[in-house]
């Protein structure tokens with residue numbers, strides 16, 4: 017999502033640079049953020065070439081002064097469903113006055129998505145990606161899952177791949193209505209013809225493993241889907257433990273999934289499993305969903321205190337959270353989930369990068385991708401302090417995105 021540079025640009029006037037680099041000389045490593053005051057960053061060919069105090073910056077072809085603002089690693093949104101058409105705002109309004117979410121409304125998006133043209137879908141995804149970038153997100157994972165037939169799942173992934181390398185096949189999002197009384201036939205389709213057609217466009221496979229929804233998949237069905245994806249060379253992700261206690265976390269850890277997402281209802285054993293698997297499986301928390309479905313928030317404090325790896329992501333989707341805003345997610349994580357601002361920022365950068373098994377993003381250090389986000393503020397704390405104010409934007413050569 018970063019425009020490639022051919023010349024070296026030095027960014028100066030950085031009042032506070034959050035690097036997340038635990039080894040950077042001269043940085044304040046309080047809460048591991050590796051913060052530098054009066055810093056400079058040199059960027060060349062889309063990569064970071066140098067990081068340090070402005071007074072020691074090497075010469076570059078171009079100079080860009082950010083005017084006393086803070087710069088942080090671009091947000092990594094490791095969970096989104098951006099390929100969809102249609103409008104479900106009425107469902108949101110109904111939920112706010114008491115209706116419960118059970119995964120059933122997905123069929124509404126499936127019908128609208130199947131009916132849209134390629135160009136319509138592409139324009140919708142482009143607008144959503146631009147909206148994310150304007151709010152500071154520089155890497156986004158995009159799932160399919162509103163096609164739910166071979167042709168429309170392939171099409172969703174082909175379009176998603178135009179915007180990101182982090183594409184996820186989610187044919188096992190829900191059982192589509194036309195297969196409601198033929199579940200096993202649908203699972204056979206997902207792991208057969210659909211997987212074969214989608215795998216060339218997908219990096220990951222995901223499944224909505226949720227016994228509390230009649231539309232989602234059981235432990236055994238999820239195991240079949242994930243195992244087939246693994247055999248096809250895809251990395252594993254799981255939607256689990258969203259609506260109640262269940263097998264999602266256990267299965268994700270057992271199969272070595274990179275991420276298990278939601279983690280709202282966890283037993284003691286689930287937390288222990290995630291802590292023991294902290295090098296492999298990240299617990300990705302999506303508090304925008306709990307906000308938008310008026311549900312209890314996941315217990316991030318308990319996971320961190322146990323030693324689990326956590327990430328924060330948007331889950332931007334038409335049903336349960338149509339917000340693309342990581343700053344909103346960060347504000348919820350601090351206000352409602354008892355994370356410190358530093359812990360929340362780490363989870364939406366280093367944590368979410370880890371959930372994508374990436375170490376070239378999330379940390380501002382020489383050699384990494386030049387994915388920088390600028391804040392119209394002197395410190396990263398303003399992300400939380402000024403909740404709801406659009407101060408964050410991805411930094412591109414020439415200025416802030418979307419301004």
Ligand SMILES: [Zn+2]
Pocket residue numbers: 095096097255331333
């Ligand atoms: Zn999701």
